[in-house]
Amino acid sequence: MASKKIITVFGATGAQGGGLVRSILNDKSGEFAARAVTRDIRSDKAKDLAALGAELVEGDVDDPVSVDKALEGAYGAYFVTFFWNHFSPEKEIEQALTFANAAKKAGIKHAIWSTLEDTREFVPLHDDRMPTLKEKYKVPHFDAKGAADKFFVEAGVPTTFLYPSFYWENFIYFGAGPKKAADGKLHLTLPIGDAKMGGIAAEDIGKSAYGIFKNGKKFIGKKVGLAGGQLTGEEMASELSKALGQPVIYNKIPAHVYRSFDFPGADDLGNMFQFYDDFEDQVNELRDVSASKDLNPELQSFPEWLKENAKLIPVD
Numbered sequence: 001m002a003s004k005k006i007i008t009v010f011g012a013t014g015a016q017g018g019g020l021v022r023s024i025l026n027d028k029s030g031e032f033a034a035r036a037v038t039r040d041i042r043s044d045k046a047k048d049l050a051a052l053g054a055e056l057v058e059g060d061v062d063d064p065v066s067v068d069k070a071l072e073g074a075y076g077a078y079f080v081t082f083f084w085n086h087f088s089p090e091k092e093i094e095q096a097l098t099f100a101n102a103a104k105k106a107g108i109k110h111a112i113w114s115t116l117e118d119t120r121e122f123v124p125l126h127d128d129r130m131p132t133l134k135e136k137y138k139v140p141h142f143d144a145k146g147a148a149d150k151f152f153v154e155a156g157v158p159t160t161f162l163y164p165s166f167y168w169e170n171f172i173y174f175g176a177g178p179k180k181a182a183d184g185k186l187h188l189t190l191p192i193g194d195a196k197m198g199g200i201a202a203e204d205i206g207k208s209a210y211g212i213f214k215n216g217k218k219f220i221g222k223k224v225g226l227a228g229g230q231l232t233g234e235e236m237a238s239e240l241s242k243a244l245g246q247p248v249i250y251n252k253i254p255a256h257v258y259r260s261f262d263f264p265g266a267d268d269l270g271n272m273f274q275f276y277d278d279f280e281d282q283v284n285e286l287r288d289v290s291a292s293k294d295l296n297p298e299l300q301s302f303p304e305w306l307k308e309n310a311k312l313i314p315v316d
């Protein structure tokens with residue numbers, strides 16, 4: 001049997017990369033092998049991936065030599081950065097440059113870069129509908145990724161530009177879920193007006209990325225957006241009500257109120273939600289649900305995701 005083509009996966013112990021590693025390994029007769037990059041091959045999460053059959057390599061995006069090593073002999077690579085670990089768009093830009101240079105050097109045949117829109121192409125810095133943050137960004141954790149797309153293009157790396165959407169897991173782990181309000185009811189507080197917002201089960205991002213690799217050259221040079229569903233705040237609240245067995249009210253607030261919340265990154269997220277609202281059509285057109293399903297037939301809808309995960313949403 002011909003040897004399998006290696007896909008090096010960054011963020012392998014996390015949400016996006018983990019889904020990809022598991023998809024590759026679940027497809028026993030598939031053409032790819034998974035090389036999982038982690039900063040600690042002794043962690044439980046890393047060991048779990050090894051037990052499934054992944055090759056583990058130690059690597060840190062901030063150490064370009066380790067990135068080069070992780071890509072040696074690989075056919076493909078999944079590149080993702082970790083904004084919420086450091087809140088620095090400049091760091092993300094530097095890390096993306098490291099990825100692009102290393103991919104070029106290693107002769108990677110197909111890279112997937114997990115990017116997002118550079119929102120400044122929609123809302124220039126002088127547009128004061130939302131504040132400029134960190135001096136030169138509107139949505140820092142989007143803009144840096146989008147600005148870094150050019151590194152892959154300039155290096156001539158055959159790249160698919162992947163645009164994930166809001167993980168529904170944010171309702172479990174990121175504090176974005178419904179909260180008990182003074183009226184004793186659960187309130188889902190989001191500043192997205194009446195716009196439909198794309199969302200996805202985090203595991204489906206990696207499954208879809210696997211679909212992209214399986215399609216060979218088809219998606220090289222292309223933008224691919226992902227969503228398992230596009231729902232308004234009212235629709236999300238209604239589905240949450242059914243799944244949680246108690247009423248959830250959509251608390252539609254203005255973006256400036258969300259930005260003023262007292263948690264790190266509230267301003268960045270406030271601008272992001274406003275971007276989703278103001279540019280609903282463009283954002284959702286890119287993140288087409290049926291195209292996502294074509295890549296990943298197991299793609300979950302919000303109600304399907306809730307069936308398994310509602311019990312994990314903290315509601316006290």
Ligand SMILES: NC(=O)c1ccc[n+]([C@@H]2O[C@H](COP(=O)([O-])OP(=O)(O)OC[C@H]3O[C@@H](n4cnc5c(N)ncnc54)[C@H](OP(=O)(O)O)[C@@H]3O)[C@@H](O)[C@H]2O)c1
Pocket residue numbers: 010011012013014015016017037038039040043046059060061062080081082083084085141164165166167168170
């Ligand atoms: N949350 C959302 O709704 C959403 C939506 C769209 C896009 N995003 C973007 O998704 C990105 C994060 O992806 P994710 O959710 O898959 O991350 P994640 O679940 O937090 O996992 C990140 C993994 O990457 C590894 N890692 C962290 N720093 C590293 C470094 N310096 N070098 C190498 N590996 C490192 C860690 O593994 P080890 O500890 O094993 O090294 C960790 O398990 C963010 O940039 C965010 O903006 C998020």
